[in-house]
Amino acid sequence: MTELIDPDEALRLVIQRTPEPRGVELDLVAGLGRTLVRPVVASSDQPPFGKAMMDGYAVCVCDAGGQARVVAEVAAGHSTQAAVAPGEVLAIMTGAPCPSGTEAVVKVEDTRRHGDQVTLPELMVPGQHLQPQGGFCKAGDEIIPAGATLTSVSMAVIASMGQATVWVARAPSVAVITTGDELAPPGSHLGEARIYDSNGPMLMSQARLAGAGELTRLHARDTPESLARALAQVETADIVVLTGGVSMGRYDLVPGAIRDAGGEQVFHKVRQKPGKPIFFAVRGSQLLFGLPGTPLGSHLGFHRYVAAAMAKLHGRDPRRELRRGELTGPLELHGRRTLFRLARARREGGRWLVDPLSWRGSSDLCGPSLSNCYLRFGAGSTALRPGDSIDLELIDGLDYR
Amino acid sequence: MTELIDPDEALRLVIQRTPEPRGVELDLVAGLGRTLVRPVVASSDQPPFGKAMMDGYAVCVCDAGGQARVVAEVAAGHSTQAAVAPGEVLAIMTGAPCPSGTEAVVKVEDTRRHGDQVTLPELMVPGQHLQPQGGFCKAGDEIIPAGATLTSVSMAVIASMGQATVWVARAPSVAVITTGDELAPPGSHLGEARIYDSNGPMLMSQARLAGAGELTRLHARDTPESLARALAQVETADIVVLTGGVSMGRYDLVPGAIRDAGGEQVFHKVRQKPGKPIFFAVRGSQLLFGLPGTPLGSHLGFHRYVAAAMAKLHGRDPRRELRRGELTGPLELHGRRTLFRLARARREGGRWLVDPLSWRGSSDLCGPSLSNCYLRFGAGSTALRPGDSIDLELIDGLDYR
Numbered sequence: 001m002t003e004l005i006d007p008d009e010a011l012r013l014v015i016q017r018t019p020e021p022r023g024v025e026l027d028l029v030a031g032l033g034r035t036l037v038r039p040v041v042a043s044s045d046q047p048p049f050g051k052a053m054m055d056g057y058a059v060c061v062c063d064a065g066g067q068a069r070v071v072a073e074v075a076a077g078h079s080t081q082a083a084v085a086p087g088e089v090l091a092i093m094t095g096a097p098c099p100s101g102t103e104a105v106v107k108v109e110d111t112r113r114h115g116d117q118v119t120l121p122e123l124m125v126p127g128q129h130l131q132p133q134g135g136f137c138k139a140g141d142e143i144i145p146a147g148a149t150l151t152s153v154s155m156a157v158i159a160s161m162g163q164a165t166v167w168v169a170r171a172p173s174v175a176v177i178t179t180g181d182e183l184a185p186p187g188s189h190l191g192e193a194r195i196y197d198s199n200g201p202m203l204m205s206q207a208r209l210a211g212a213g214e215l216t217r218l219h220a221r222d223t224p225e226s227l228a229r230a231l232a233q234v235e236t237a238d239i240v241v242l243t244g245g246v247s248m249g250r251y252d253l254v255p256g257a258i259r260d261a262g263g264e265q266v267f268h269k270v271r272q273k274p275g276k277p278i279f280f281a282v283r284g285s286q287l288l289f290g291l292p293g294t295p296l297g298s299h300l301g302f303h304r305y306v307a308a309a310m311a312k313l314h315g316r317d318p319r320r321e322l323r324r325g326e327l328t329g330p331l332e333l334h335g336r337r338t339l340f341r342l343a344r345a346r347r348e349g350g351r352w353l354v355d356p357l358s359w360r361g362s363s364d365l366c367g368p369s370l371s372n373c374y375l376r377f378g379a380g381s382t383a384l385r386p387g388d389s390i391d392l393e394l395i396d397g398l399d400y401r
Numbered sequence: 402m403t404e405l406i407d408p409d410e411a412l413r414l415v416i417q418r419t420p421e422p423r424g425v426e427l428d429l430v431a432g433l434g435r436t437l438v439r440p441v442v443a444s445s446d447q448p449p450f451g452k453a454m455m456d457g458y459a460v461c462v463c464d465a466g467g468q469a470r471v472v473a474e475v476a477a478g479h480s481t482q483a484a485v486a487p488g489e490v491l492a493i494m495t496g497a498p499c500p501s502g503t504e505a506v507v508k509v510e511d512t513r514r515h516g517d518q519v520t521l522p523e524l525m526v527p528g529q530h531l532q533p534q535g536g537f538c539k540a541g542d543e544i545i546p547a548g549a550t551l552t553s554v555s556m557a558v559i560a561s562m563g564q565a566t567v568w569v570a571r572a573p574s575v576a577v578i579t580t581g582d583e584l585a586p587p588g589s590h591l592g593e594a595r596i597y598d599s600n601g602p603m604l605m606s607q608a609r610l611a612g613a614g615e616l617t618r619l620h621a622r623d624t625p626e627s628l629a630r631a632l633a634q635v636e637t638a639d640i641v642v643l644t645g646g647v648s649m650g651r652y653d654l655v656p657g658a659i660r661d662a663g664g665e666q667v668f669h670k671v672r673q674k675p676g677k678p679i680f681f682a683v684r685g686s687q688l689l690f691g692l693p694g695t696p697l698g699s700h701l702g703f704h705r706y707v708a709a710a711m712a713k714l715h716g717r718d719p720r721r722e723l724r725r726g727e728l729t730g731p732l733e734l735h736g737r738r739t740l741f742r743l744a745r746a747r748r749e750g751g752r753w754l755v756d757p758l759s760w761r762g763s764s765d766l767c768g769p770s771l772s773n774c775y776l777r778f779g780a781g782s783t784a785l786r787p788g789d790s791i792d793l794e795l796i797d798g799l800d801y802r
Contacts, residue, residue, distance in 0.1 A: 028587065028602055029602050029605055029606055029609075032606045032609065032610070033610070033797075042767070044591075046765075046766070046767055047596070047764065048591065048596065051764075053762070053764075055650055075582075075652065076581065076582070076583045076652070077581060077582035077583025077584070077595060077623075078582070078583075079592065093650065093651075093652065094648075094650065095583065095596075095694070131762070131764065135761065135765075136761060136764075136765045136766070136767040136768065137767040141767070143767060143770050144770050144771065148771060149773075151606075151772070151773055151796060151797055152603050152606040152607045152610060152700065152703075152796060152797050153603070153700060153743065153766070153769055153770065153772050153773075153796065154770065155599075155602040155603045155605075155606045156599040156600065156602065156603035156696045156700065156766050157599070157766040157767065157770040158602075159587050159597055159598060159599040159601070159602040159603065160596070160597055160599035160696065160766050161597065162585075162587050162588065162589070162591060162597040163587060163588075164587040164588035180477065180478060181476075181477070181478035181479070182477045182478025182479075182496065183478075184563075186429065186560050186563050186564060186565040187563060187564075187565035188563070190445075190449065190563060191480070194478060195448070195449065195496075195561070196560055196561055196562065196563040197560060198556075198557040198558070198560040198561035199557065200560070201429055201430050201556040201557065201559075201560040202553050202554070202556045202557035202560065204430055204556075205430055205433045205552075205553040205556045206553045208430075208433060209433070209434070209553060222478075247495075249456055249494065249495065250494075251476060251477070251494065293496070295557045295561065299553065299554060299557065321748045321751070322751065323751070324751050342554065347722045350722070350723065350724070350725050360536065360537060361454065361532065363448065363452070363454075363532060363537075364447075364536075364537045365447070365537070365554070365557050365558040365561050366443070366447055366537040366538040366542075366544060366558065367537065368554055369441075369544050369545050369554065369555065369558040370545065370549060371552070371554050372550075372552055372554075395552060395553060395554065396434075396552055396553050
């Protein structure tokens with residue numbers, strides 16, 4: 001099964017073979033930005049007790065227009081045994097619990113006080129300036145459904161009910177394995193034949209932005225033994241991303257090494273540019289991606305396929321929502337495969353402007369150094385002019401919201 | 402200076418009093434998502450050596466249509482002392498450095514090999530299938546300007562030049578101080594008069610999403626001594642966020658405590674709802690925000706003012722770009738202050754749909770539990786119908802991109 005498949009078919013296969021999300025219970029704030037796998041249910045009435053909304057007095061409405069005695073005072077964070085009764089009121093602060101017998105709260109500005117006596121206004125409506133117990137929600141109500149993303153507001157809602165943990169989709173663990181004898185780590189001395197490893201930092205960044213949990217980084221040499229050792233080390237990762245060694249050349253050992261390690265091949269080549277050679281396999285519930293060694297092929301492979309699998313494992317919709325933008329310059333291209341091209345999108349006056357960037361092959365990182373989105377073009381010829389409309393996919397996970 | 406000021410004037414003052422970003426040198430991948438304060442300059446030519454783009458032979462073009470002897474072989478990651486000369490070629494793999502004398506690379510498919518002899522094609526163009534040294538950029542070229550956000554693509558660009566660190570804006574350190582005697586931590590037993598602390602987890606989440614560096618969490622009781630102790634503990638934080646105790650009531654000790662600790666008041670009240678009482682002061686280069694105790698007032702205060710200060714410290718534009726959305730339900734409101742209302746925005750078919758949510762006062766978190774954006778309305782009356790256009794601000798820092 002090494003025939004070329006369509007990029008949409010490849011994406012469909014990746015999503016189909018990705019397991020459903022698994023739940024994990026986390027401390028509340030650790031769940032920020034994650035997807036709920038169990039709904040949040042109110043554990044108590046909100047507010048948990050009737051509460052004064054103004055500084056003033058807790059009263060019976062039968063005392064309207066008359067005088068009453070101030071029998072006690074209650075501040076926020078305190079309660080009292082004293083009760084409101086006809087002719088007897090309590091001074092109360094905003095946020096304090098209404099004492100038993102409270103029918104309404106009157107604002108201090110609407111009263112006159114002499115010693116322990118207070119003159120009350122003519123009009124006092126039952127329930128005024130107080131928030132009754134359970135007025136926002138009742139114990140047992142579903143407050144946030146499963147599938148929702150936890151925001152800063154969710155944190156407040158959940159915390160206000162005293163819940164210290166949430167059940168969210170477990171963040172997938174990811175292992176990044178660079179391959180090849182020609183790679184040197186940044187900062188090291190570079191021999192004539194070697195290049196600095198750029199795919200490693202790039203893929204680690206993409207994995208982080210896609211929400212990787214545990215993140216492992218390995219390098220394997222271009223030998224079957226080194227690759228086998230690396231694959232054995234990452235047996236428990238949800239996702240393994242290899243880069244390089246995935247074409248049909250003599251040194252392209254990755255597909256064989258994955259098969260030898262028990263990986264079942266799903267596809268090997270995708271009718272896309274860049275990044276035609278891309279190997280996808282499964283091993284139990286583990287997903288293995290063999291991405292091309294060229295930086296731009298590798299970047300697209302992660303953006304398009306690995307990130308979709310991670311989105312599904314996170315309980316998110318793995319299909320990206322496209323943005324509509326407007327080209328600022330001409331763009332002419334043609335090819336026999338679906339073409340993905342990095343570009344720069346800028347928001348201006350409420351719309352997206354898209355600057356095309358120069359393209360000098362899938363090894364050139366200088367041309368797209370300011371890019372933040374992908375454009376997509378069908379096979380054949382495309383000639384676009386400034387002002388033309390175009391769909392864009394933001395990189396770095398910004399589209400999965 | 403306790404008069405009410407306009408929300409836009411308040412924002413202007415916050416931005417004006419926020420210091421310029423300070424630079425810090427970080428390991429490359431730690432700089433992901435951060436703003437460059439020094440441009441990235443190419444430290445070497447890219448590619449650093451002439452490179453074969455195909456598997457085939459490195460040749461002199463004068464041998465076109467003839468035969469040549471294969472004198473050596475060179476793979477990616479290796480170099481050779483052997484040189485190309487008229488009548489002498491090297492077998493070469495994709496990515497391998499072109500040996501000295503190489504004028505072009507021919508694809509293996511375009512040749513025929515017999516022993517150490519190879520027949521070359523009729524047409525060989527100088528430079529074909531090879532990437533010359535410096536073809537993407539030259540040493541000294543500015544690759545990414547100061548002010549740019551570092552993406553996963555930036556990581557690859559910078560790593561490919563062997564640079565192991567970047568100079569980015571230092572992430573502001575933030576201290577969150579909740580105040581009030583009525584707050585209980587989640588999971589604890591709740592006495593009748595107490596409420597669970599929801600502002601703490603909420604503000605910690607907002608601070609994290611706005612890119613806080615060191616993040617400190619304290620609680621102070623409603624006494625001048627406890628507040629003074631807390632403020633003394635956070636003297637080195639870039640930003641201090643207090644919540645509660647900021648109105649004009651007897652227990653509202655925060656403005657006085659900030660002044661006593663050396664804070665210079667900039668403003669105290671903003672003509673907005675929710676969150677009218679909001680105290681902003683500076684102490685040296687430190688910014689201090691006294692936010693209201695109500696969760697929604699506090700959330701808006703962080704969203705609108707603290708996040709803007711953090712954006713500026715991060716070297717980003719502190720003014721949010723609004724999104725244009727379409728209301729899905731009616732919305733009627735009126736008031737004497739600028740009104741900010743949480744709502745739920747959903748992307749569908751390339752546009753934003755905005756669901757209005759119920760509003761039962763700034764203590765109600767159940768109504769806006771699914772919200773993810775703010776709507777803004779001027780003072781006076783507003784009556785909007787389904788289908789009407791409306792501007793929205795996404796919460797949780799999504800608008801500062």
